[in-house]
Amino acid sequence: MGPLRFNQTINCLIMSSLAIFVVFRTAPVNSLATRANFGGVEMKFVAIHNPPFDIFIRGPNGTFTVRGVALNIINWMSRYYNFKVTLVAVNETLVEKFGTNEAAYHQLIEEKDIDGIICAFGLTLDRMKRMDYTSSFSWVDGFSLVVPRPGEESRLFAFTGPFQPTVWLFILISLMFIVGVMAVFTWFYKNPSFSNYKDISITNRKEDNTMMNPGRNRISSYVSSYLIYVVNILTNQGCREAFDRHSFRILAGFWLLGAMVLVNSYSGIVISSLTVPKMKPPIESLEDLASNKEIGIVLRHDMTMGIQILGAASGVYKVLGDKARLDPKQVVGDAFKLNKMLETGKYAYPFIQTFNTWFVALQYKKDGRCRFHATKPLPVPHGYYFWLTKKGSSNTKLLSDGLIKLWESGITRFWTNSAIGLAKAAECFDSKRQKSSARQVPIRLYDLTSAFLILGIGLGLAILCFLIELIKSKFQQGRRQLMQLKGRGCIDLK
Template identity: 20%
Template structure:
């Protein structure tokens, strides 16, 4: 044992310190001795020479192994027992190295794995002499420069990630110094040069200890750097300009029916009116004596359904106002019944659709989802250059996203933007959709009422704090993030930076889907135009009828005047003759 005692007090001083190698060697010899003694008790040991050239195994070897597997005793390294050749019923202590000594914080067993008994040992409150270099990138609202006041050092920055970093540094126990990434990029792999850029490059070169920001966890980055547990879940979504409202027209009351339906209704009105006239002419039951009280005029009959009356009867029923004309024959009643059923369906459908068209504002939305975006070329779309969203479309195997990537890659001028601000500016200019991460999109939409989200999420991923490969700070920060999530601290920070009442815009269409809008002149003003036009047309027809009737009665009046004058002349002649 002293041979394996490389450091510490030796056994002669009775320090009771034994190296693991010595303890395991001692226990293994003890187990072998017990197995060999048991074998000797049951079988006669017959030692024999073993040849290295010939494969002749020892006959007692298999029995010796079986006896060793049955050993059950307590050794220096703990309880000794075997199952199928593997040791069981032992444990390993999990130790944490502190400044003063080693402290046991948990155990490991073959069946149950790691069991942490002292979780508080992973968090040492207060700051130490360790100062970590934290690299980041300016991105609203994650990391921003203070707009007011003269600040220096870490105080120059504010935002969601800055507040999160303060909490984690206090819990884990380190000081930090914030620096900005030189090229202003998150990091993407260039297949042509075979190199990474941005934050990923800085971490790979060990120029920074941590990277805090809207850093997306993906497979490519995870293969060269380490990430903590995600502190925020998100996905890719589409930012688009709020669609313009449907312009109110003077004749909006005609929108419930398509133009071809209006033409079909007009054609049906003419067809039914003519059919009623013809059927009434053929049916003998529609011919009646106009003077039933005069029996001598039984040969004179008339039909109430003249061509004008037929059109009047049809339009009266279409307007649901009725008419003083009533069909008497079975054939005309059938035509009337079919027409009444037709008008019932048309008027009911028109009334129901009119309420939807005039009380709910309809928006013109050229795209509804990513499939609509990929199937057209009029609206350009792009994403952030050298970001995870760009990598997602470049490496995606989904046909829709591959089609979108080909469009973005070949579009000239380029649809990729260097910053989120540039992408938002292009969206506000119109005819451009920006593919970005949903958390950033949510922040922008709540502050600009001219922007909106189109469709749902295209994928699912998370933001994490990045570290160089093998960094000892990753697990500590991960545990701190999990604790902050359980306490709700991260949600509080999210509400602070995303849903601040002083920054969010007030949308007028918040309850548009559940509340009807008041109708104005722009919606139903056409009804008044139709009324005025009808009244004007009626006055013109009345003037025309008066002039026509007057012109037609002039010859009759002249004949009556001539007749009257002749009678007076004859009377005058008669008077003169009598006088003579």
């Protein structure tokens, strides 16, 4: 029985080896039999500019250059399915009239020899009625905003920053109240009709005594004097009280205590605000963009997100749509015009994250600094993007099978990541590095703009007041001379 079993084992091994050999030999033949072979037939596709996936550049005399993910995909399919690819430039006249996407749709629908568009599009009911979609998507992505990176807040009115407007209002009211009470006290002290004090002791310098003499008992003179007094206290210049009366000293003492708290609170915040740059609030959501008065929004009327925002009847989409409609230039249909508007740093754009990160990296490569920022994903559904073919085309299944193979192999994502170039702008996406960059810096002239503005305003007011006083003195001098001549009988004023 031993040799018999041995022979059976040998026979099984031989048969298994032959079966494996036959499978390997016939596998390529079977795959070629199931793979569509178009025998080198020519297929035409419309090429458009769709960064970062597809870059389309027009040259002289009708020439153009195309590169990107879609070109790699269609070239791979042409080799795999054995057909010839011919690219047709999107009609420039139609682009100016309808926008890039609608121009490509028009060529696909109206021109009989066009088989498809080498670009992926979102699924909409209108597009499904007019063209065929591949059953497999070529790309899926979430949405975010690409926005200008917020700059530093203006230092023109930095001196008002430490206190809220309500605090400044109460300081002004308190200042006027203190000055008024001091003026009333002084008027009472100096008025013999109401006061029994015949000798008021003045503790200021002797040369200041004339300011408080009985001959100058108008309240307006007291107000101007005490206004300077309380302002000196607020600005840490110091000043001595005018009288040794307890009522006056109590009032002045409590003003000193209150001013001490205000001045120390103010100076501490001013120092930190001047040495640490204060950035404008960042835009991180659609609501932030809708409420921002400085940054506008630019939309593409031929993109799914743009169509939804422009057609919204309520909510934040409606607000953003109205914001875009304020200027016709903010609604575009061309990727080149879109990029030019975004590069100005005055607009934000809601689109897929891949585009936004690519745009940030592209501008970093141009400028050497992070001028733009891609927000976190927006709370909207992900977008799925498919290829389009002519309505009723038999090539749709061919493209679908090829897209599935490329997506499952990871080649599509590899090509896309290579096109974005994130590694070239790593610091624009490194949140830790951005946080560490916020540090104290030396005080610059720009930081002290408000101080020099105050000096300029004061100088201008002083010169204006000087001119008014000069005109007034000349007028009074002329009036006196006129009265003297009249008194001498030299002039008859009748």
